[in-house]
Amino acid sequence: MTAQDQFSAALGDAAVAVEATMTDLLTPPDPAAPLLWQAMRYAALSGGKRLRPFFVLQSAQLFGVSDQPALRTAAAVEMIHAYSLVHDDLPAMDDDDLRRGQPTVHRHFDEATAILAGDALQTLAFEVLADPATHPAAEVRAALVAALARASGAAGMAGGQMLDLSAAGTDWDAVSVQQLQSMKTAAMFAVACESGAILGQASDDQRAALRAFGVNFGLAFQITDDLMDVTGDAGEAGKAVGKDAAQGKATLVELQGVEGAREIAARFCHNAVESLDLYGDKADLLCEITRRITDRRA
């Protein structure tokens, strides 16, 4: 099998396994509010590349973590990502009708259901992590909760979304845009990678290396996403293009031009790969996904 085949297979296998775990966690026996669970499943099980869970699984594998802890943690991280998409799509936020070609949760159900489904997906993510089924060591479970909460809360993803919303119509410099993208996008990739190290009860250095990888990957990922909004077609991007500029969102592409942004993304990719030096060959797939992200073959 070529490296490329191996990579595609690993990404596909991860998506299938994580979706099975999420389906299980999102299908309680005899639920009292079945419509809410239906909306949660609609939000969380509607496809996507499952990149963040892939990173959880890959980083857990570096420490020989067994399947159940890795998959439950990957599912929790993806539930947080899914909740954020549901709320970001709401009319009061980005006002999107489609997500991955399907009606968004508030279009398929209604706004109240979408708000509650997002809320309850967030709650479930922390419930899953705190459950002894995720890891026998309470120290690990509490550390997973703390790390995911920091990454997704006001100092991370939610704070980044707040800055993004207030970016429209204001002047931004490159430093501020990078701060915003560190919070909005990179923090979740960083915690995905870090979670494997937490599950593996890794050393501080090992954990810091995976965090650094995730931050750099996340920043490169966001820039290539912004590049696709400018240069791509809707089919390739999987969503409407040209929308960021129309909404006046702050991106490095706006500030540095297409070539400038490509160079910055390449630098973050280089830094990401370099962060994993201490893992040697074992981190090959993580390096491979990083190389692909700049030209978006991933």
Added chain:
Amino acid sequence: MTAQDQFSAALGDAAVAVEATMTDLLTPPDPAAPLLWQAMRYAALSGGKRLRPFFVLQSAQLFGVSDQPALRTAAAVEMIHAYSLVHDDLPAMDDDDLRRGQPTVHRHFDEATAILAGDALQTLAFEVLADPATHPAAEVRAALVAALARASGAAGMAGGQMLDLSAAGTDWDAVSVQQLQSMKTAAMFAVACESGAILGQASDDQRAALRAFGVNFGLAFQITDDLMDVTGDAGEAGKAVGKDAAQGKATLVELQGVEGAREIAARFCHNAVESLDLYGDKADLLCEITRRITDRRA
């Protein structure tokens, strides 16, 4: 000091102490998204009786838990309550302009900010509980997260709100209404009381007794709230009255009439007090608040 003075002083002291802890947790140094934190503070620090935190502190006191763990846990429980009010008030949900006489978060800021502030308050609650500053034993921290997530998620508070929204215009029986209120209201009172037992590393029986107290108190509390909507004036209720009936919400008052509902509330109060038998005199203040709740002098 009379029992009544002692009770009022304890409730007031708890509110002051919990608000100081929340203010501290909601005022990070040099935040990257200051407007989001401002909205979170507006949502969480706008008054209220702080009943749920009072229950955390009172139940923690039964086991001699020290101040910092009890106050941080109380603050986390109140942050979840605060987030739920912010989202419940949104136009797509209950569409309320006022909360405790002040403009609701989405009226004072805007809808997007209100959604994100609610989201980030929820996240912060779990971050606070998972933090070693809340308790040295990771087993306790993980158990607090698990219990609060169960109580507030799709099988608890959020699921109850979903049922409440879908109740309008449908026929409900008393059993279904009680199920809804167990989830929407009683689950959070139950976890507030249970949290003290978790912090105190209490026996299963001690923990179950506090849970049972919280469930029964919560059900009585909800019925008296519904009674006030029918019989009270806006000043006494602290909010617009007659709104539940106008919205076709499912309440026991609608189903059983005012006298019938009063009797059921009295029975829950009786059960609540009885649940605490094993604590003897030490639970006097918890019993006192229960006696007051039926005539809403609390």
